[in-house]
Amino acid sequence: MVYLGMVFFQVVAPILIMLGIGAALQLKFQFNLKALSNLITYCLMPAAVFVNIYETKVNASVMGEIVLYLLIFSICLMILGTVVSKLLKLNRNQAAIYKNSIVLINSGNYGIPVSQMLFAANPLGTSIQIIIVIFQNIITYTYGLYNLISSTKSGLDIIRDLLRLPLVHALIIGAVMNIWNIGIPMSLRIPLDYLANAFISIALITLGAQLAQLDIKTIFNKVILTSTIGRLVLGPMLAFGLIMLMNFDGVVAQSLFIASAFPTSRNSSTLALEYDIEPNLAAQIVLFSTVVSCITVTIVIYLSKVLWG
Template identity: 65%
Template sequence: MAYLGMIFFQIVAPILVLLVLGAILQKKFRFNLKALSQLITYCFMPAAVFINLYETSVELSVLGEVALFIVLFMGSQMLLSHLLAKGLGLVKTEAAVFKNSVVLINSGNYGIPVAQMIFAMQPIGVAIQVILVIFQNMTTYTYGLYNLISSTKSGLSIIKDFFKMPIIHALIIGVAMNYWNIGIPQFIRIPIDHVADGFIAVALITLGAQLSQLEIKSMFNKTVFISCFTRLIIGPAIALAIIFLLGLDGVVAQSLLIASAFPTSRNSSSLALEYDVESAIAAQTVLFSTIVSCITVTVVIYLAEILFA
């Protein structure tokens, strides 16, 4: 129990503090959240991704294990959310939001900071989280958009938008420079390090500011609770079964299990709001799952370290 408390206060509580700080600052100063999001997307996150991949060597066998896990885990989440939506008798719009809330995970501005805190001395743990972010972005702008049936984007434009994302460029450049052992001049490396070091704080403060802006127009309903239970409890349980099935262990297993426990992505709410599909329910799910994850993620981190130490 003492160890569980240590995990909460050393890893999860600092994240919660920064989220609350972001919410307070947003209420007082009314930041331009779009500008902050763009700053993270086009500056802080690419720098953090680049540095992590540039300094980390990931064996092809490990990459294959991670890719296989992602396919099995994401596929299971899609199937489970579809069956639950049918079982709950949700109308098409509610079903779309429900499925997105289960499948789309906050791997970016929640997941990467958590991974950086836990695996500070084991960069491969963060590298795996970066790979998960890439897959989550692909899922968001394919599966997520498909669920909401967008009439303004074609499949080709979605692919073009995906390859325009700076995190993709950072991934490719970081891996290439790592592979060919290309050095970075100090006058370039130093500012990149400064930006990468600021990613955790800026990302979490921005997430707190974003969550404080979510409009909650009605009381939480059963769809929200079932979604959160599926995302935060059932998701990690399925991930654990897949990890055992694939025979994974060590940092790889720890990183994948912890990553499976992160809350619903804010993108699920953003997409619902943009396409006017049950945006209130989507916002409630993001907010509620983020709050509850402070407890569930702590427990999963504890289990990951116990099972795969």
């Protein structure tokens, strides 16, 4: 019960409050959601990705094994999402949203606070979560984007669209500048920080505005329910098997197991809105998985303590 309260009040409740603010503002002012989506995708998100990649320092000794684990874990989730979407006989747009909802994890504004809360006495736990955030950024803006674009386009059009996105450039430039330790003038760094800091709040308010337009009766459909089960139940089960197979132990095992249980990333909804591919379905999945994760993440945290504490 202690973990349940901590996870809810320190992680889930702040997210829900931001969603509520967005919903209330939308009902009163009727925002142009497409304009907000463009602001996020072409300005705030690239800045946040750049700063995140540029600032991250990770422990090289654990990097290789963790990246290998994350690759295997993500590929297994991709296969799971593809198989289940075919079994459910989803159309191309729904399948794209479904696959993203399984693979793309809220490892940033959900995962980092949980990690800092649980591993305050051991910085390794937070370092591992930062590695996961970087990996998830890469997966989101490669596999996640490809899923959405390929549902409406094919071939060279997909490559052109990906290369035009400023967040792809931000990812590459941030990584190069990090590796080569290139400094940034304060006249550029200050506005970059302003934009990066605005990303989470604007993204959550926009998601809340989307949710304000939904018919809540549709939330319990097969896509949302199976997606939530896949993300919050099958994800941790798969992670447990891989952790045992790869012989992880202690804080490393705990961190990876807990990270596997986080809900669907808000970015899956942001990108769906930008490309107008089932944005309502994507928003409902994010909301439902976030609320349910209050219980499932608590259980996973407890099990991680029992297994590797």
